[in-house]
Amino acid sequence: MDEVRRLSAEVVVIGGGSTGCGVARDAAMRGFSTILVERADLAQGTSGRFHGLLHSGARYAVSDPESATECCVENRILKRIQPDAIEPTGGWFVALEGDGPDYSDKFLRAMERNGLPHEEVRLALARRLEPRLTRRAVQVISVDDAAVDGWALALGTVRSALEYGARVLRYTEVKGIGLTGGRTSTVHCRDRRSGEDFVIEAGFIINAAGPWVGRVATLLGIEDVTVEPAQGIMVAVSQRLVSRVLNRLRYPGDGDIMVPAQTVSIIGTTDAPASDPDRLVMPRDKIQQMLDCGEALVPGFRQARGLHCWVGARPLIRDDSVKPAETRKMRRGMFIFDHASRDGVEGMLSVAGGKLTTYRLMAQEVVDQMCLKLGSPRRCRTASEPVPPPPTDHFVAGQVTKPGAGAEAPEIEQPDWPISPAGRQRPTGPRHITDRLAEAESTRADDQIICECELVSRRALVSALRRHPDDSLDDLRRRLRIGMGPCQGGFCAARSAGIACQEDAWSAGQAVAALRLFLRNRWIGQQPLVYGELLKQIALDNWMLYGTLGLEQLPASQEVVL
Ligand SMILES: Cc1cc2nc3c(=O)[nH]c(=O)nc-3n(C[C@H](O)[C@H](O)[C@H](O)COP(=O)(O)OP(=O)(O)OC[C@H]3O[C@@H](n4cnc5c(N)ncnc54)[C@H](O)[C@@H]3O)c2cc1C
Structure with a gap:
């Protein structure tokens, strides 16, 4: 019988969404030998099925000030270190006739209190800048929202991890986790394309499997990692109808954000519990509701050509103070499950919650905790070192990109010849x-x-x-x-x-x-x-x-x- 292939790494990261890619980069930058394992393609989970908004924090100013502040800080950091994934569109919160002043007052007070940048925009100016905005708009407040491309973000982050020596195994599913003397020791994987089973000897494991975090924890027999998948639907129409992100200035509800993403406009989203993140649904009435919501903000939205709809599952941390069906009221903050203190299993941390906007911070906090546990404190540098663009330029014929400071990356993820005419480089800076x-x-x-x-x-x-x-x-x-x-x-x-x-x-x-x-x-x-x-x-x-x-x-x- 053939011997099972064995790899080894100081850190194994499970899940190649924005969080896992961020963790792999951070761990590799701190000098840990790192392997990232993703059961499908990078960012094909929630990080590729989201709304595309780089939050300014304004959305959570009233309901979750802690998340609002995290988003505000990370928004600034990501605009600086990862401009290739971000279009700095700016954003507006817009009150419509009938929305009532009470939320707007609360919103402005919360923005002040939390130090979130904002500015009232005169209606006449707002109509000049966004001519399609509904005439029913009665108040407009500008904030620092932006559009972000989840794939560009994840691929750039992984490119950096590779440059620092990490390995990335796509289409590889974690099927089991081995324990030796109460400590995790091995990660058992299957290559879903070749069918090969193999083992990674792991010094430490970080479970960043998004809405599947709880399922991965069950591989260790831990049943109560309470991550609630909360599904949301989005619809893209084929034109970029607005230039900036538009949010309804009211209590967060269905379909109250429109994001101009590349050449399309995306309206969304809904928020409802899902029993299985692999079996999400898109009921037709919800799609129609989204189109109506788009029409309310931008008359004519329904006439634009519908292109595509999709659904993703937020990895929310269960909040026992709200009913299980009320996922919209659950906190948006991140959470780290320390399996040593809660379950008596050393050698693994799980991280979930948060937003794509806060992926870097989530990575920093979980790698900090890992360093503490390993007794090897190492400084995080991800907030200051720029992330390179994705390996193949993600949206145009690519440019030759300058590798970062790290080691030679494995051939598989590096361009093996220049892919743009010599000397022609896309200017760096905001996209x-x-x-x-x-x-x-x-x-x-x-x-x-x-x-x-x-x-x-x-x-x-x-x-x-x-x-x-x-x-x-x-x-x-x-x-x-x-x-x-x-x-x-x-x-x-x-x-x-x-x-x-x-x-x-x-x-x-x-x-x-x-x-x-x-x-x-x-x-x-x-x-x-x-x-x-x-x-x-x-x-x-x-x-x-x-x-x-x-x-x-x-x-x-x-x-x-x-
Ligand atoms: C409808 C909706 C709209 C949203 N809009 C925004 C927004 O506009 N702005 C924002 O900042 N955030 C937004 N979010 C939140 C954001 O998308 C998520 O918080 C973020 O993408 C989660 O990333 P993640 O890496 O934790 O999870 P994921 O991206 O889901 O990554 C987890 C990965 O783990 C992999 N995996 C699972 N099991 C295994 C296994 N056994 N072995 C190997 N791999 C495994 C999965 O395949 C998956 O790729 C939205 C979320 C939803 C659902």
């Missing part, structure tokens, strides 16, 4: 919606655009394929934004699959299987919105892909990608 167009214009003579909606170039696709030949089309979508625009992959998915064959990255059978899987996944987020313009687009896609190309009849490899 703007126009950056992609500027990049595409600068390379159009020597590169081909394969996704017109999102301006993704052939060079960027080929680069990503060479570095990650096992990636599915959905993985490429998260890296490059292929298929995120109005055609939802109708044109660019088939083109990408064809290029993967031309480049010998995939066989024809693999390309057909990948295309079918991608279209099935896209359909999940399209079908609740199938009316109007989207219906026409879907009919066109169906004719092209299933009629002309005969996708269902083509021979395909067995689907192995998840």
Whole structure:
């Protein structure tokens, strides 16, 4: 019988969402040999299914001042260290006729009390700056909200971790945790693509599995890690209807935030308990409710073309002072479960709660605690050292990026040749919606655009394929934004699959299987919105892909990608 492969690391991080990526970076920067294990793609869990708002803290000023302050501080830090993932749009809180003054008064008092920056905007000016804002607006207050790209954030963070010597194992599920003398000693993993089982000998484990944190704890027989998955739905329409984040100035409720994200506008969200984070639902009436909420803020929202809807589960810490169904009232702060003091198991901490906005702080606090336990205090430097951009430029034909101060990263995650014409570098600094167009214009003579909606170039696709030949089309979508625009992959998915064959990255059978899987996944987020313009687009896609190309009849490899 074959021997089981064994790896080892001082720190094993379970979960490759924003929190786990942040923990891996922090631990690696402090000099620990680190392995990050993620059961699927990086940031495909909650961190890729969220609203896209870099909180200023204003949202929680009244209900949760502690979280508000954390968000405010982290907002400033992330804008400084990770500008590639953030578009500094600014945000407004808008009261509409009938909203009543009591919340607005409380809000302004709480903002003052907590030192959160804000400023009243004259209505006449507000209408000039956001001409689509409803005429029913009666009060506008500006805050420091921004738009953040969860994938760019996670991939940049992981790039930094790799540069500091960490290893990242994607599509690897933790199936068990071994104990030796009351202390965690091994992490038992399965490579979901090859089916191989292997073991990591672990000096310490940090469980950052988001809404699955409780499930991972049960691998140690610990049943009461009370993380409540609270599901929320979001809907994207195909135009960027507003320039800044719009929040309703009222008690937090369903559908009261609109975020301009890249070329789309996202309205959301809902907040309801979910029994299983792997089985979330998107009822049609909730989708319609979201569209109505968008219409209330921006008349005409319903006329914009619906693009896609999705649902994610917040990893909230159960709050026994509110009823289990009232997840909206639960605290948004982070929590660290110390399994030594509460369960008598040394060698593992679990971290959950918080926001994507506070991922860096969560990582800092849990790694600080780990250092204390290991008796090895080491200073955290993540608040001051810039995070590099994602390895393949996430939204345009990439640029050559300067590695950070760390060791040589493993080949698998590093660009192995320059992917942008020599000397052409994207300027660093805050990202703007126009950056992609500027990049595409600068390379159009020597590169081909394969996704017109999102301006993704052939060079960027080929680069990503060479570095990650096992990636599915959905993985490429998260890296490059292929298929995120109005055609939802109708044109660019088939083109990408064809290029993967031309480049010998995939066989024809693999390309057909990948295309079918991608279209099935896209359909999940399209079908609740199938009316109007989207219906026409879907009919066109169906004719092209299933009629002309005969996708269902083509021979395909067995689907192995998840
Ligand atoms: C609807 C909604 C809207 C939101 N909007 C915002 C917002 O606008 N701004 C904001 O700041 N925050 C927002 N949040 C909160 C934010 O998205 C989350 O707090 C954050 O993304 C959680 O990140 P995480 O890394 O802890 O969890 P996740 O991103 O869920 O990562 C956990 C990872 O663990 C992996 N995993 C699970 N089990 C295993 C296993 N056995 N082995 C290996 N890997 C495993 C999963 O695959 C997953 O990738 C929103 C959340 C929701 C649900």
